[in-house]
Amino acid sequence: MRASGIPSVSKIPDRAMARGTEAISIPFFIMDDDTSFESIRVSVQTQNADLFPMGNISHTCNMGACSLTLMPAKNQMGRGRLVLVVQDGLNEVKAGFVVRVLDPDLPFVGPVGDMVGKVNQVIGPIAFMVDDMQTDPELLSLEVMSSNLSMVPVENIVVEGQGSERAVTITPLRDAYGMTEVTIAVSDGEGQTVLRSFRVDIPMPAGQKTSLPVSVRDAVPLGMPDPYSHLPEDHPVRQRMKR
Numbered sequence: 648m649r650a651s652g653i654p655s656v657s658k659i660p661d662r663a664m665a666r667g668t669e670a671i672s673i674p675f676f677i678m679d680d681d682t683s684f685e686s687i688r689v690s691v692q693t694q695n696a697d698l699f700p701m702g703n704i705s706h707t708c709n710m711g712a713c714s715l716t717l718m719p720a721k722n723q724m725g726r727g728r729l730v731l732v733v734q735d736g737l738n739e740v741k742a743g744f745v746v747r748v749l750d751p752d753l754p755f756v757g758p759v760g761d762m763v764g765k766v767n768q769v770i771g772p773i774a775f776m777v778d779d780m781q782t783d784p785e786l787l788s789l790e791v792m793s794s795n796l797s798m799v800p801v802e803n804i805v806v807e808g809q810g811s812e813r814a815v816t817i818t819p820l821r822d823a824y825g826m827t828e829v830t831i832a833v834s835d836g837e838g839q840t841v842l843r844s845f846r847v848d849i850p851m852p853a854g855q856k857t858s859l860p861v862s863v864r865d866a867v868p869l870g871m872p873d874p875y876s877h878l879p880e881d882h883p884v885r886q887r888m889k890r
Contacts, residue, residue: 655740
Protein backbone atom coordinates (compact mmCIF):
# COMPACT_ATOMS: atom_id res chain seq x y z
CA MET A 648 0.00 0.00 0.00
CA ARG A 649 1.43 3.39 -1.03
CA ALA A 650 1.76 6.09 1.62
CA SER A 651 -0.09 9.33 0.88
CA GLY A 652 2.09 12.12 -0.45
CA ILE A 653 4.96 9.82 -1.46
CA PRO A 654 5.59 9.26 -5.17
CA SER A 655 5.40 5.78 -6.62
CA VAL A 656 6.78 4.06 -9.70
CA SER A 657 5.49 0.88 -11.31
CA LYS A 658 7.53 -2.28 -11.02
CA ILE A 659 9.68 -3.18 -14.02
CA PRO A 660 10.42 -6.90 -14.37
CA ASP A 661 13.90 -8.17 -15.18
CA ARG A 662 14.39 -8.96 -18.85
CA ALA A 663 16.86 -10.21 -21.46
CA MET A 664 17.78 -8.78 -24.84
CA ALA A 665 19.85 -10.22 -27.66
CA ARG A 666 23.28 -8.82 -28.43
CA GLY A 667 23.06 -6.69 -31.54
CA THR A 668 19.68 -5.24 -30.60
CA GLU A 669 20.00 -1.51 -31.12
CA ALA A 670 17.69 -0.43 -28.31
CA ILE A 671 14.66 -1.42 -26.26
CA SER A 672 11.86 0.75 -24.86
CA ILE A 673 10.42 -0.09 -21.46
CA PRO A 674 7.13 1.51 -20.32
CA PHE A 675 6.56 2.49 -16.69
CA PHE A 676 4.23 4.75 -14.71
CA ILE A 677 4.68 7.28 -11.93
CA MET A 678 2.10 8.67 -9.47
CA ASP A 679 1.92 11.21 -6.67
CA ASP A 680 -1.25 12.27 -4.83
CA ASP A 681 -0.24 15.85 -4.02
CA THR A 682 2.36 16.76 -6.63
CA SER A 683 1.71 17.61 -10.28
CA PHE A 684 3.36 15.43 -12.89
CA GLU A 685 5.30 18.44 -14.12
CA SER A 686 6.94 18.80 -10.70
CA ILE A 687 8.03 15.16 -10.40
CA ARG A 688 11.65 14.51 -11.30
CA VAL A 689 12.62 11.15 -12.81
CA SER A 690 16.22 10.04 -13.23
CA VAL A 691 18.00 6.79 -14.03
CA GLN A 692 21.09 5.25 -12.49
CA THR A 693 23.21 2.54 -14.13
CA GLN A 694 25.22 0.11 -12.04
CA ASN A 695 27.09 -1.31 -15.04
CA ALA A 696 28.30 1.64 -17.11
CA ASP A 697 30.38 -0.64 -19.34
CA LEU A 698 27.22 -2.37 -20.53
CA PHE A 699 24.78 0.55 -20.27
CA PRO A 700 26.66 3.87 -20.31
CA MET A 701 24.60 6.88 -19.25
CA GLY A 702 24.80 8.29 -22.76
CA ASN A 703 22.83 5.26 -23.98
CA ILE A 704 19.96 5.75 -21.53
CA SER A 705 17.07 8.16 -21.99
CA HIS A 706 13.48 8.52 -20.82
CA THR A 707 10.35 10.54 -21.51
CA CYS A 708 7.22 11.10 -19.42
CA ASN A 709 3.78 12.45 -20.30
CA MET A 710 1.17 12.78 -17.55
CA GLY A 711 2.68 9.90 -15.58
CA ALA A 712 3.10 7.54 -18.53
CA CYS A 713 6.82 7.10 -19.11
CA SER A 714 9.13 5.24 -21.47
CA LEU A 715 12.74 4.25 -20.77
CA THR A 716 15.03 3.62 -23.75
CA LEU A 717 18.17 1.50 -23.30
CA MET A 718 20.94 0.77 -25.78
CA PRO A 719 23.79 -1.55 -24.78
CA ALA A 720 27.36 -0.52 -25.52
CA LYS A 721 28.65 -1.97 -28.77
CA ASN A 722 29.94 -5.57 -28.56
CA GLN A 723 29.19 -5.78 -24.82
CA MET A 724 27.36 -8.60 -23.09
CA GLY A 725 26.49 -9.34 -19.48
CA ARG A 726 24.08 -8.13 -16.86
CA GLY A 727 23.33 -4.58 -15.82
CA ARG A 728 21.14 -3.24 -13.04
CA LEU A 729 19.22 -0.02 -13.69
CA VAL A 730 17.54 2.05 -10.98
CA LEU A 731 14.69 4.52 -11.55
CA VAL A 732 14.67 7.41 -9.07
CA VAL A 733 11.44 9.39 -8.63
CA GLN A 734 11.45 12.59 -6.56
CA ASP A 735 8.70 15.07 -5.72
CA GLY A 736 10.85 17.63 -3.91
CA LEU A 737 10.34 16.10 -0.46
CA ASN A 738 10.32 12.36 -0.92
CA GLU A 739 12.17 9.90 -3.09
CA VAL A 740 11.45 6.34 -4.22
CA LYS A 741 13.58 3.95 -6.23
CA ALA A 742 12.78 0.92 -8.39
CA GLY A 743 15.50 -1.36 -9.71
CA PHE A 744 15.56 -4.05 -12.36
CA VAL A 745 18.12 -6.12 -14.28
CA VAL A 746 18.66 -6.31 -18.03
CA ARG A 747 20.74 -9.16 -19.45
CA VAL A 748 22.41 -8.75 -22.84
CA LEU A 749 23.28 -12.13 -24.31
CA ASP A 750 24.21 -13.83 -27.54
CA PRO A 751 21.01 -15.36 -28.94
CA ASP A 752 22.74 -18.69 -29.64
CA LEU A 753 25.70 -19.08 -27.28
CA PRO A 754 25.97 -19.41 -23.51
CA PHE A 755 27.71 -16.65 -21.61
CA VAL A 756 30.35 -16.72 -18.91
CA GLY A 757 31.29 -13.48 -17.21
CA PRO A 758 34.83 -12.19 -16.87
CA VAL A 759 37.20 -13.45 -14.20
CA GLY A 760 40.20 -11.24 -13.58
CA ASP A 761 43.77 -12.48 -13.45
CA MET A 762 44.86 -13.41 -9.94
CA VAL A 763 48.04 -13.29 -7.91
CA GLY A 764 48.28 -15.70 -4.99
CA LYS A 765 50.80 -16.81 -2.41
CA VAL A 766 52.49 -20.14 -1.88
CA ASN A 767 50.32 -22.57 0.13
CA GLN A 768 47.27 -20.29 0.14
CA VAL A 769 43.85 -20.97 -1.34
CA ILE A 770 42.61 -18.48 -3.94
CA GLY A 771 38.92 -17.62 -3.87
CA PRO A 772 36.09 -18.18 -3.94
CA ILE A 773 35.91 -15.77 -6.88
CA ALA A 774 32.39 -14.99 -8.09
CA PHE A 775 31.45 -15.03 -11.78
CA MET A 776 28.26 -15.27 -13.78
CA VAL A 777 26.94 -17.74 -16.36
CA ASP A 778 23.82 -17.25 -18.44
CA ASP A 779 22.04 -18.28 -21.61
CA MET A 780 19.30 -16.74 -23.71
CA GLN A 781 17.48 -20.04 -24.27
CA THR A 782 18.75 -22.46 -21.60
CA ASP A 783 18.08 -22.23 -17.88
CA PRO A 784 21.45 -21.27 -16.30
CA GLU A 785 20.92 -24.09 -13.80
CA LEU A 786 21.17 -26.57 -16.70
CA LEU A 787 24.44 -25.24 -18.11
CA SER A 788 27.40 -27.59 -17.68
CA LEU A 789 30.78 -26.28 -16.58
CA GLU A 790 34.21 -27.80 -17.08
CA VAL A 791 37.53 -26.45 -15.83
CA MET A 792 41.06 -26.87 -17.15
CA SER A 793 44.54 -25.89 -16.02
CA SER A 794 47.54 -25.40 -18.29
CA ASN A 795 50.04 -26.15 -15.49
CA LEU A 796 49.07 -29.36 -13.70
CA SER A 797 52.24 -29.37 -11.60
CA MET A 798 51.00 -26.17 -9.97
CA VAL A 799 47.20 -26.49 -10.06
CA PRO A 800 45.73 -29.87 -11.02
CA VAL A 801 42.19 -29.85 -12.37
CA GLU A 802 40.80 -31.55 -9.27
CA ASN A 803 42.01 -28.57 -7.22
CA ILE A 804 39.73 -26.19 -9.13
CA VAL A 805 36.26 -26.24 -7.63
CA VAL A 806 33.23 -24.44 -9.07
CA GLU A 807 30.22 -23.99 -6.80
CA GLY A 808 26.96 -22.08 -6.90
CA GLN A 809 23.57 -22.32 -8.54
CA GLY A 810 21.82 -20.75 -11.49
CA SER A 811 23.67 -17.73 -12.84
CA GLU A 812 25.72 -17.16 -9.70
CA ARG A 813 28.88 -19.29 -9.59
CA ALA A 814 32.22 -19.10 -7.83
CA VAL A 815 35.59 -20.74 -8.42
CA THR A 816 38.10 -21.73 -5.74
CA ILE A 817 41.68 -22.68 -6.62
CA THR A 818 43.99 -24.66 -4.35
CA PRO A 819 47.58 -24.81 -5.64
CA LEU A 820 49.72 -27.82 -4.75
CA ARG A 821 51.88 -27.55 -1.66
CA ASP A 822 54.93 -25.31 -2.14
CA ALA A 823 54.00 -24.76 -5.82
CA TYR A 824 54.63 -21.46 -7.57
CA GLY A 825 54.65 -20.20 -11.14
CA MET A 826 51.83 -19.49 -13.57
CA THR A 827 48.84 -21.39 -14.87
CA GLU A 828 46.03 -20.45 -17.19
CA VAL A 829 42.67 -21.62 -15.88
CA THR A 830 39.90 -22.08 -18.45
CA ILE A 831 36.20 -22.35 -17.66
CA ALA A 832 34.15 -23.98 -20.43
CA VAL A 833 30.39 -23.49 -20.34
CA SER A 834 28.15 -25.69 -22.52
CA ASP A 835 24.43 -25.50 -23.15
CA GLY A 836 23.84 -29.17 -24.00
CA GLU A 837 23.08 -28.30 -27.62
CA GLY A 838 26.64 -28.32 -28.92
CA GLN A 839 27.47 -24.70 -28.06
CA THR A 840 30.45 -24.02 -25.78
CA VAL A 841 32.14 -20.78 -24.73
CA LEU A 842 35.43 -20.36 -22.91
CA ARG A 843 36.69 -17.90 -20.33
CA SER A 844 40.37 -18.00 -19.36
CA PHE A 845 42.36 -16.17 -16.72
CA ARG A 846 45.87 -16.33 -15.31
CA VAL A 847 46.86 -17.37 -11.84
CA ASP A 848 50.34 -16.27 -10.79
CA ILE A 849 52.08 -17.39 -7.62
CA PRO A 850 55.45 -15.66 -7.22
CA MET A 851 58.46 -17.59 -6.00
CA PRO A 852 58.96 -16.96 -2.26
CA ALA A 853 61.55 -14.32 -1.46
CA GLY A 854 65.02 -15.73 -0.93
CA GLN A 855 64.27 -19.05 -2.63
CA LYS A 856 66.45 -20.06 -5.57
CA THR A 857 65.58 -22.35 -8.43
CA SER A 858 67.65 -23.84 -11.21
CA LEU A 859 64.58 -24.35 -13.38
CA PRO A 860 62.95 -21.03 -14.26
CA VAL A 861 59.23 -21.11 -14.78
CA SER A 862 58.16 -19.82 -18.18
CA VAL A 863 54.77 -18.18 -18.49
CA ARG A 864 54.63 -19.61 -22.01
CA ASP A 865 54.84 -23.25 -20.93
CA ALA A 866 51.40 -24.68 -21.62
CA VAL A 867 52.45 -28.15 -20.38
CA PRO A 868 55.25 -28.55 -17.81
CA LEU A 869 58.24 -30.71 -18.73
CA GLY A 870 57.49 -34.37 -18.14
CA MET A 871 53.79 -33.82 -17.56
CA PRO A 872 51.07 -35.28 -19.81
CA ASP A 873 48.99 -32.97 -21.98
CA PRO A 874 46.21 -31.71 -19.64
CA TYR A 875 43.86 -31.46 -22.59
CA SER A 876 44.48 -34.93 -24.05
CA HIS A 877 41.05 -36.14 -22.90
CA LEU A 878 39.32 -33.57 -25.09
CA PRO A 879 38.38 -34.33 -28.71
CA GLU A 880 40.43 -32.67 -31.45
CA ASP A 881 37.56 -30.35 -32.39
CA HIS A 882 37.04 -29.10 -28.80
CA PRO A 883 37.42 -25.29 -28.62
CA VAL A 884 40.30 -25.55 -26.13
CA ARG A 885 42.37 -27.88 -28.33
CA GLN A 886 41.68 -25.71 -31.36
CA ARG A 887 42.90 -22.66 -29.50
CA MET A 888 46.08 -24.42 -28.32
CA LYS A 889 46.98 -25.09 -32.00
CA ARG A 890 46.92 -21.40 -32.89
